[in-house]
Amino acid sequence: MHRTLLGFLGLGLAAGPVLGALPEKVTFEDHVLPVFQNACNNCHNPDKKKAGLDLTTYGATMQGSDGGKVVKVGDAASSMLLKCINGTEEPVMPPKGDRLTAEQIALVERWIATRALESMTSKAAALPNSVGVATVTLKRPDGPAPMPVNLKVNEPVLPTPRANALVALAASPWSPLTAVGGQKQVQLYHSDTLELLGVLPFPEGMPTILRFSRNGQLLMAGGGIGAKSGRVAIWNVPTGERVATVGTEVDQVLSADLSPDQSTVALGGPNRLLKLYNTKDGSLKKSIKKHTDWVTAVAYSADGGYVASADRAGGITVWEATSGEEAITLTGHKSAVTALAFLPGLLASASLDGSIVLWDISDGKELKKWAAHAGGAEFVDFTPDGRIVSCGRDRTAKVWNQEGKALLTTAPMGEITLRAVLVGDTVVAGDWTGKVQAYGIADGGKPFGEIAVTPMLASKP
Numbered sequence: 142m143h144r145t146l147l148g149f150l151g152l153g154l155a156a157g158p159v160l161g162a163l164p165e166k167v168t169f170e171d172h173v174l175p176v177f178q179n180a181c182n183n184c185h186n187p188d189k190k191k192a193g194l195d196l197t198t199y200g201a202t203m204q205g206s207d208g209g210k211v212v213k214v215g216d217a218a219s220s221m222l223l224k225c226i227n228g229t230e231e232p233v234m235p236p237k238g239d240r241l242t243a244e245q246i247a248l249v250e251r252w253i254a255t256r257a258l259e260s261m262t263s264k265a266a267a268l269p270n271s272v273g274v275a276t277v278t279l280k281r282p283d284g285p286a287p288m289p290v291n292l293k294v295n296e297p298v299l300p301t302p303r304a305n306a307l308v309a310l311a312a313s314p315w316s317p318l319t320a321v322g323g324q325k326q327v328q329l330y331h332s333d334t335l336e337l338l339g340v341l342p343f344p345e346g347m348p349t350i351l352r353f354s355r356n357g358q359l360l361m362a363g364g365g366i367g368a369k370s371g372r373v374a375i376w377n378v379p380t381g382e383r384v385a386t387v388g389t390e391v392d393q394v395l396s397a398d399l400s401p402d403q404s405t406v407a408l409g410g411p412n413r414l415l416k417l418y419n420t421k422d423g424s425l426k427k428s429i430k431k432h433t434d435w436v437t438a439v440a441y442s443a444d445g446g447y448v449a450s451a452d453r454a455g456g457i458t459v460w461e462a463t464s465g466e467e468a469i470t471l472t473g474h475k476s477a478v479t480a481l482a483f484l485p486g487l488l489a490s491a492s493l494d495g496s497i498v499l500w501d502i503s504d505g506k507e508l509k510k511w512a513a514h515a516g517g518a519e520f521v522d523f524t525p526d527g528r529i530v531s532c533g534r535d536r537t538a539k540v541w542n543q544e545g546k547a548l549l550t551t552a553p554m555g556e557i558t559l560r561a562v563l564v565g566d567t568v569v570a571g572d573w574t575g576k577v578q579a580y581g582i583a584d585g586g587k588p589f590g591e592i593a594v595t596p597m598l599a600s601k602p
């Protein structure tokens with residue numbers, strides 16, 4: 142087989158640094174040190190430490206210069222070392238003579254990006270979370286809508302012995318993008334063409350909840366393994382890079398949301414607690430005890446001022462997001478609340494009692510309540526333009542206006558419809574058998590395509 146291709150496949154061939162075929166595992170000893178020895182170390186050694194920087198050993202390199210660290214593990218672009226060798230910042234290195242080749246620069250970049258390993262036997266250090274703070278706005282962000290760029294699509298897509306009920310589905314607020322949860326992964330699909338655009342690994346287990354950030358730049362997944370562990374992961378949508386992992390739960394995360402400024406993840410689960418985690422360092426900000434049953438839904442208000450949580454007994458409480466103080470309790474649902482969604486000043490809830498309620502959160506009054514899905518409503522969501530999408534045990538997904546008037550009812554799915562989102566004029570819905578289908582509003586709710594979420598293993602009895 143061609144050597145370059147082998148390099149790509151990560152078969153561990155010590156391929157020379159041919160651009161585009163960098164070694165899968167780049168280490169200091171094997172790849173980076175030889176570059177330094179050749180081009181840097183006559184000025185950066187223990188005896189002649191220009192700028193206080195010694196590049197002859199791993200320890201000294203990581204220690205940095207008089208000016209501080211020159212390698213920011215996992216973040217090549219803001220590492221001084223990389224900026225100096227690619228010439229984006231002074232002092233350009235080496236100061237005289239030939240610059241490093243593109244291949245050598247790419248090697249150093251990959252070394253830093255893949256957590257700056259010392260040698261083939263060293264394990265990657267845990268990365269600090271790196272979630273940027275977002276400006277809170279209800280308007281469409283400037284610039285192109287965030288879409289995945291060249292993400293891996295053929296990697297995990299794990300075949301499973303049986304299909305899983307589709308419990309995690311989210312639509313980007315601004316891009317034709319739908320995220321679908323599957324066993325140990327999240328798949329990103331183009332909502333119009335249903336083309337698979339990327340696969341994001343979630344080795345923590347089964348995602349139970351997916352949400353895009355308000356600007357569509359980030360995707361959050363909560364989930365885990367029942368009665369074992371729960372985590373929330375956050376990815377950068379265009380690059381597919383995981384930028385944060387929070388939560389050290391001992392049971393699956395059932396509900397979660399990312400605050401609009403991206404500083405906080407609120408999550409809940411079977412332990413009945415609502416927990417607020419700092420996305421930057423993963424620290425626990427607050428643990429709130431009030432719910433008397435599993436916390437099944439969590440949502441931040443559009444401006445981030447409030448966070449609402451709901452439980453399996455039908456209770457809903459709205460909290461002041463920063464203080465964690467209770468703002469108001471919303472009573473009315475007779476059965477489990479399955480989902481919450483916010484518009485400015487307005488909270489929508491769906492319940493297994495079959496109804497959808499729109500609440501005025503300033504006084505806790507029901508503005509509107511209607512029977513939405515016979516047998517139980519499983520999910521509700523708002524679109525940025527204020528339409529409502531829901532689904533439930535009557536096997537349909539429906540689109541509503543805020544008066545509770547049905548604008549569309551899809552053809553029934555094979556089983557209970559567990560999740561539905563609206564992306565532009567496409568409804569994407571998933572059912573209890575794991576089937577995910579797309580329906581066009583223009584077609585009056587007839588299905589136009591299907592997403593094959595989890596390819597199944599050859600049948601085993």
Ligand code: HEC
Pocket residue numbers: 177180181182183184185191192194206207208209211221222225226232234235236237241
């Ligand atoms: C001819 C000597 C020489 C060579 C060769 C050389 N450097 Fe330098 N390096 C310097 C000097 C001198 C400075 C301080 C320059 C300044 O502060 O303006 C410096 C500064 C730096 C800094 C900035 C440290 C800081 O925090 O300000 C980095 C990073 C660096 N070198 C990396 C390298 C790398 C990587 C190579 C090899 C690719 C290299 N240098 C090759 C002389 C050299």
